[in-house]
Amino acid sequence: MNWETIERELELRTSRSSGAGGQHVNKTESRVELVLDVNASQGLSRREKDNLRFHLSSRLDGHGRLSVTDQSDRSQHTNRKRALASMRQLLERGIRNPPKKRKAGAFKANNRKRLDRKKRTGEKKAGRGKIDW
Template identity: 45%
Template sequence: MEEDIILRELEYKAVRSSGPGGQHANKTATKVELSFDVSNSEALTEDEKNRLHKKLSGRINKDGILKISSEDSRSQHANREIATANFLSEIKEALKKPKKRKKTKPTKASKLKRLKEKKRKSEIKANRKDPLK
């Protein structure tokens, strides 16, 4: 993943933000929508593209475009920065390879402890039986 190339491939669109805000919200486009074409990106390898499609399948549309929006701030510039930061963190998280599990064996002490407890349980149950039979 080449971050500087990805940042050049991003497309931003400013739209009117929803919710309250009065006159300011009615005349300024402060919400920022970020679009990234995962399928046609030159910064990602095919393996990375496949991993992103798999991990972010709910956020990527059928055209292969990942969309993220931000309307946290009243400033378009701040929302652009927030959307970019959120996008980069999502991409990095999705591209992380999970660690392989190392197989471990139980220790000798844990085996002995298990067998000791098993023996104790069986003795308890054996003592419940009627001695006349």
């Protein structure tokens, strides 16, 4: 992952924050949204893009774009820094390799328990036979 390249590819959008704040909120654009087009990114390798699509599939929109929003502070500058940090953390977590698939199967102990249970049931049923007098 080449963070400098990715940082240049990020699309920055600003808008008015929601919530309390009175007139200040109504006149300043302090909400920051960063958007990265994962499919078109030059800062990510093919494997990293595949890993991102695997881990962050619920965060990607229909066009393969990943967005992060921050509006926690009154300052657009602070919100931009937080959104950048959040995007970087999200990408670093998302590019890790998917977990390896393990072969599914029964445990040996379970198989042994099942056979023991069958043996006890067979002995119980064998004891139900007719009695020779």
